[in-house]
Amino acid sequence: MERYEEIEKTITKSYRKEIWKRFIQGISEFQMVNEGDKIAVCISGGKDSFLMAKCFQELKRHRKVNFDVEFIVMNPRL
Numbered sequence: 487m488e489r490y491e492e493i494e495k496t497i498t499k500s501y502r503k504e505i506w507k508r509f510i511q512g513i514s515e516f517q518m519v520n521e522g523d524k525i526a527v528c529i530s531g532g533k534d535s536f537l538m539a540k541c542f543q544e545l546k547r548h549r550k551v552n553f554d555v556e557f558i559v560m561n562p563r564l
């Protein structure tokens with residue numbers, strides 16, 4: 487198993503309650519993702535933005551609502 491596959495399993499299994507469940511609750515409670523939405527996730531290189539990107543990638547993979555997600559990379563040091 488490759489390293490990124492291990493990380494994916496860790497997010498969805500080991501941290502399901504702390505990260506994934508809270509992410510899904512926020513998305514649902516505030517109706518943040520709707521049919522046909524196009525969502526941009528900015529990746530700055532830190533662990534928080536990478537985790538957010540991974541959560542949206544997993545949401546797209548498993549959600550029944552059709553939406554697009556784009557990942558934007560930025561350099562905060564400019």
